[in-house]
Amino acid sequence: MFSKNEYLVTEGQRCRHIYFLEQGALRGFYNLDGKEITHWFAFEKDFVTSFHSFSTQQPAVENIQLLEGSILWAISKDRLTGLLNQYHDIERLLRIAYEKYYIRLEDRYVNAQFKTATERYQTLLLQTPHIIERVPLGYIASYLGISQETLSRIRSRI
């Protein structure tokens, strides 16, 4: 149980857990040229972690912050490793989970690089309409890779 605006992971710190988000909302962001860039959101039933840091156990380059009071379950890297050694099936589940996450990221990548700002916003509306009600526009703008002003203008135009 964590409360709004708390941090799950902070830049520079090693991320030792994968979390399951039962209830609430999170964002992952990092600092680029003095600006906070939100690069993902997570909602109910998502698994979250600072993937790079968790996987390599290097210091995280990103921050994970609570957007709402949330209920989270955590499993540590060590405990997960134990489970993987003990149960072949978990290794397989994880491999398949990675496949799915990879495909999703590929999709986002294409979307990010080759669609216009307006198209990206419309895709977001279609795929996850609830984001709009739960997340400040500024965060959404940086998630879409545009300025808040531009997002505001896109919204007024639609």
Next chain:
Amino acid sequence: MFSKNEYLVTEGQRCRHIYFLEQGALRGFYNLDGKEITHWFAFEKDFVTSFHSFSTQQPAVENIQLLEGSILWAISKDRLTGLLNQYHDIERLLRIAYEKYYIRLEDRYVNAQFKTATERYQTLLLQTPHIIERVPLGYIASYLGISQETLSRIRSRI
């Protein structure tokens, strides 16, 4: 052994193999609004496949084309599945390979969405300088998400 400009995978066709590229160069691209968008390149010692199609066995949305005559090794989905069932260790290797590929894609994603065209080109020069000599500029431009003219101007400016 395949020769220049041949296709390994074509849009609409199911991709049933993962390939190991021993020698040569490939690109993955798809058609968007009548334009070919190159979204990755592969060179010696890379594993390649149309990931989404291979994983889900849905028809591919992308094409894989030879940029040079190349030597490739293939393993079919069925044979790989057999190996995964037989050897726990291969499941683990695959899971770890996916981790690495995921992290790499995450990196590219950030790069694509939040860096300027010039920065993206400079990163490319730094990370894979040999691309420039082996791949036409037009492909590189679309890989970077800019027009060929803009890339040409960036090059003259540096």
Next chain:
DNA sequence: TAGGATTTTTGACATTCATCAAAAAATAAA
């Protein structure tokens, strides 16, 4: 519910980049 803080919108202007067209350069073929 009134005042303060935060978030969103609007305006003016500068910059980046795409597009279309054509010239120049490089590469391949005869």
Next chain:
DNA sequence: TTTATTTTTTGATGAATGTCAAAAATCCTA
């Protein structure tokens, strides 16, 4: 080598988006 083809560069112009500043709207909280 000469010609044809492909690739790269250059020029002119317009559209999309960023930035800075301020106004308007919304939301907290006392």
